Amino acid sequence: MDFEYSDKTKELMARLNRFMDEHIYPNEKTYDAQMAAFRAQGNPWQVPQILEDLKPKAKAEGLWNLFLPESELGGGLTNMEYAPLCEIMGRVGWASEVFNCSAPDTGNMEVLERYGSERHKKEYLVPLLAGEMRSAYLMTEPDVASSDATNVSTRIERDGNEYVINGRKWWSSGVGDPRCKIAVVMGKTDPKADTYRQQSQILVPLDAPGVKVVRMLPVFGYDDAPHGHAEVILENVRVPAENLLLGEGRGFEISQGRLGPGRIHHCMRTIGVAERALELMVKRLLTREAFGKKIAEHSVWEERVARARIDIEMARLLTLKAAYMMDTVGNKVARAEIAMIKVAAPNVALKIIDDAIQAHGGGGVTTDFGLAKMYSGMRTLRLADGPDEVHARTIAKLEFKKYSNKVRAAAE
Incomplete structure (x- = not known):
């Protein structure tokens, strides 16, 4: 396995990071303000204008529909190539929609692309790919x-x-x-x-x-x-x-085709969430003093920051391994790796977000820093697309299968 990003991916990462710096991060407060205005009016179920303003810019930059591997309709990227891009988008909760790469649309578009009729594609897939619905x-x-x-x-x-x-x-x-x-x-x-x-x-x-x-x-x-x-x-x-x-009785077949990419996309974005939480935590620790020195200089925080970095790197590598296997041997063979990262990534992010909340003190549990919202999303992800226990069961069954014949032979 070679986890070096391709030149195409590196170029897209650079463009995407520029777009995030120029258009996404500076507009986080704009998005929040527009949603606050909707809530003040008594109807939050409206689309913030900033989302619609940024989509044409993303299209113009060629940062649109980057998913859908092996399809002329999508970005033509493999799961491995898409992973770091999805991670970058994940740093801001609403950013992926700007690039038409948000759930559940990505999974549904893959379903329509793989299993839909020509009418389905014309009526639903085309407007979904265009970001019109x-x-x-x-x-x-x-x-x-x-x-x-x-x-x-x-x-x-x-x-x-x-x-x-x-x-x-x-x-x-x-x-x-x-x-x-x-x-x-x-x-x-x-x-x-x-x-x-x-x-x-x-x-x-x-x-x-x-x-x-x-x-x-x-x-x-x-x-x-x-x-x-x-x-x-x-x-x-x-x-x-x-x-x-596809036909009667083929729901599970469709689910397996849909949920593999859906789960890995969640994990990719989760790495971005964890990185953002670590960034917020470190900046806070470096700018606050307690008991005569920077909070960052207290050894307990050195341990927490170090552990966060270690866990992110491990989770990223497992995400890339799962993506690599999906690309090379298929989702079915990669089911253990998909299950492992689906359990690992949200739990890693939750621990880092929890530490970041602690670093922010009382401010961490308010809406001021976005950490409480991050936590709610990551906690939900331990249930979405299958709870931890189901994925752990899959991993354990595959592990038992490795050794069952040897145990049986030894017993005989």
Whole structure:
């Protein structure tokens, strides 16, 4: 494995860093001010103008749709090449949208590219790639343990030339955005089929009759507007039969194709979050004094900063290894590495953010420095796209498999 970035990646990193320095970091307060104004008006579910102002600039710089490997529609980058770019975007929570590289759209665009019909691509993929609309992914349900996706109970039943959908979903990220027009929904088409052939995935326009947004779910009190996470009822929702993706019973197949890249993208951005938290922590420690010397000079903080740097470097290398394997041997063979980094990255970031909060004292738990918001996002990521326990189970099962034959042979 060679983790040296290609010349193409280095050039894109330089351009992206320049864009962040010139347009993203200077406008963090602008974004916050525009969102504060919406909240003061009583409706935070609006798009800050600064986002729309910056998108044409990103397009003009050639920093648009950098994901979608092996596709003429995307940036043509491998997962390995995309990793450091995604990390840079992750340093600011809303930055990835400026480059049309934000979740869940990236995962949904990959689904449409791989499994959608020509109509699906024309009607949904093209406007998503153009940044003209947003999308959502509806899988998790409040009434079952959705960490085991075989429990998902939403019904998708054929009725002539249509499918009828009934169920309740939650943590449907992106539904709060007024530009969100389409959702990929997972549910059961045949409860009597083999366990992993019961589920299917289907495209559901959010303005279809019977789609009802019950509420937007807060995360530690944050509404995450204008993106948001919704609880949604699907009541006798009818969509054309051709909206079914790939075919009945192929929901798990689609999920594996979608979640591999989705998980690794989250981890890439998480490294950026951890780097930003470490930067904020170090700057704070170097500019505050306590008990007659800079806080940075107290040995406990030397230990915490050193550990943060070590953990970030380890997490970055594991992210790159997973990306490299996805590119070279495929997502299925790389499932252990994907699972490992999905557990490691959020936990690394959480520890660093927690230390950064401590370094900021009481200010750390306010909204003044953005650390509390960072923490809420990273804590959620330990659940999103599969909780830590599920990924740990995958890792352990693969580890047991390595030695089971040897143990059995020794016993015999």
